[in-house]
Amino acid sequence: MINIWEVNETNKMIEHENLDVRTITLGISLLDCIDTDLAKVNENIYRKITTVAKDLVKVGKEIENKYCIPIVNKRISITPISLIGASACKTPEDYVTIAKTLDDAAREVGVNFIGGYSALVSKGMTKSDELLIRSIPQALAETEYICSSVNVGSTKTGINMDAVRLMGDVILQAAEYTKENDSLGCAKLVVLCNAPDDNPFMAGAFHGVTEADAIINVGVSGPGVVKTALEKVRGENFEVLCETIKKTAFKVTRVGQLVAQEASRKLGIPFGIIDLSLAPTPAIGDSVAEILEEIGLEYAGAPGTTAALALLNDQVKKGGVMASSYVGGLSGAFIPVSEDQGMIDAVTAGALSLEKLEAMTCVCSVGLDMIAIPGDTRATTISGIIADEMAIGMINQKTTAVRIIPVIGKGVGETVEFGGLLGYAPIMPVNKYSCDAFVNRGGRIPAPIHSFKN
Incomplete structure (x- = not known):
């Protein structure tokens, strides 16, 4: 049972740490x-x-x-x-x-x-x-x-x-x-x-055919809350670090559970899942990259970034599943470039490349997200980037995605402004070598051997 005391406990998170x-x-x-x-x-x-x-x-x-x-x-x-x-x-x-x-x-x-x-x-x-x-x-x-x-x-x-x-x-x-x-x-x-049927986050949300006629799914986000909690254990060992992330994720998920139950009751529509994804915004202090820096990296993209992100994602999921019986969707950490000021700063500093972002997607919630590339990028190159990311999802049995933006008329070194929650982004360079012959083969890459579990 959720009570008002649990909500009051989160007031500070909402007022000062960008919990929403x-x-x-x-x-x-x-x-x-x-x-x-x-x-x-x-x-x-x-x-x-x-x-x-x-x-x-x-x-x-x-x-x-x-x-x-x-x-x-x-x-x-x-x-x-x-x-x-x-x-x-x-x-x-x-x-x-x-x-x-x-x-x-x-x-x-x-x-x-x-x-x-x-x-x-x-x-x-x-x-x-x-x-x-x-x-x-x-x-x-x-x-x-x-x-x-x-x-x-x-x-x-x-x-x-x-x-x-x-x-x-x-x-x-x-x-x-x-x-x-x-x-x-x-x-x-x-x-x-591996798109989930119950993802509440855009642009990948759809209502799966296995779902009820109508359902309420809630997505909660709190990277600022996690970062603030980690500031209090700066210098502590990994055991303390992981416990702190897990406990914070538990509290954040309880807020989502309350909202989902209230919405379900008021609308007369069944509650589906809570998606506890650390989804950043351009607001200062609401950044997944800054969490990685608080864990101990100079910039997102430095050596150790993939390990830090894996740790973060795992502890968020562990805290979430203890707080709600119906955690679903994606639930973990998003790493969009344009929507995360820390990611933008890392790209600008030269610490974060498209290839490093791809490596990070092996352990985060989704994939290559809100990345601006030169507008003259070839269609086959974009397809090759998609194929790489799909392979990560297929082999690792996880959801992966590509939301990439070839900005017509702009090139590397320029910046594009999207506005609102979409933020702004530096145009990132793309590998210049061709994958035309690979992409143009046609047909289907077979499922991996570990897919045969029946």
């Missing part, structure tokens, strides 16, 4: 919206979302006011749209009409983002999947709230290299379509391996 509930995400199944008539599909989708989510923002604000806990975002995730539009959509433009309907519904209910303009193609693409994927650049350019994701690999199925190759082209097209806004469309597009 990053998101309440309402997952909505759209399977009952399927129809052969496109106009009917759009009508069904709009009605379902605006009905189920009509009170989401209001309830979120009520919980904020009652407990004085900041809830930064109220979001919606939906069934992957390639499934919903399969019977009605015959062209990419047909899918764009659904994107605009989703955008209208998100605007009507007042949420920050809606995720699930997605396709799941880890083993192969249907015609519907390919049409949706090809529609993504236009859909992101012509909407405001839509987030898109494509799952191209898994430990069980291997990596769909045809989809990986296509996503290199799609990312460059999305960058070109939104070049007047520093290629911002790519900030709402993520390529995944």
Whole structure:
């Protein structure tokens, strides 16, 4: 049982250490919206979302006011749209009409983002999947709230290299379509391996087909809280360090549990999971990189960074699972560049490269996240970066992702400003050597031997 004493204990964290509930995400199944008539599909989708989510923002604000806990975002995730539009959509433009309907519904209910303009193609693409994927650049350019994701690999199925190759082209097209806004469309597009069905965080959120008709998932974040706790044990051994992170993660998760239960009760929608991911913001003191520095590194990227991040991720998970029976989603530490001032400083100092970030993704929550690269980067090079990251996820049986932004018209040494929670980023150099022959082989990389566990 959670009581008000536990909430009061966290007041200092909220007021001084940037603790927040990053998101309440309402997952909505759209399977009952399927129809052969496109106009009917759009009508069904709009009605379902605006009905189920009509009170989401209001309830979120009520919980904020009652407990004085900041809830930064109220979001919606939906069934992957390639499934919903399969019977009605015959062209990419047909899918764009659904994107605009989703955008209208998100605007009507007042949420920050809606995720699930997605396709799941880890083993192969249907015609519907390919049409949706090809529609993504236009859909992101012509909407405001839509987030898109494509799952191209898994430990069980291997990596769909045809989809990986296509996503290199799609990312460059999305960058070109939104070049007047520093290629911002790519900030709402993520390529995944082992995508979870219950992730509340954008841009990778979608409502999995195994989920209930509607579900409440909550994402909690508190890198500033962890850093402050570690400052009090500076110089202590690893046992003390790990215990401190674990206990702090426990307290943070309890806040999320309270918010999730309240939202579930008020909305009359079942509670799904708590995602305890240390998701940074551009705010000073709200940085995962600064936690790594507090552990003992001069900059994120220094020798020892991967070990420190592994330690952090593991202790966060251990603390979280003791605080809630339903920890899910990703739960660990995000390492986006543009959203983390410490990461930006490390890149600027020359301590952190794209290759070191890739190594760090072996042990963190997700992957290469919010990384700006030169706008003249080849599509095949982007596909090669995606393939590398998908392989890490496939072999290590974990979720990995790529959210990379080729900024049209800008190069290494320049900076791109995204604004808000997306922050700003220095343009990072990319390996100049070609992987064209590798990427253009086509087909599928098989699942690893340890996937056969039946």
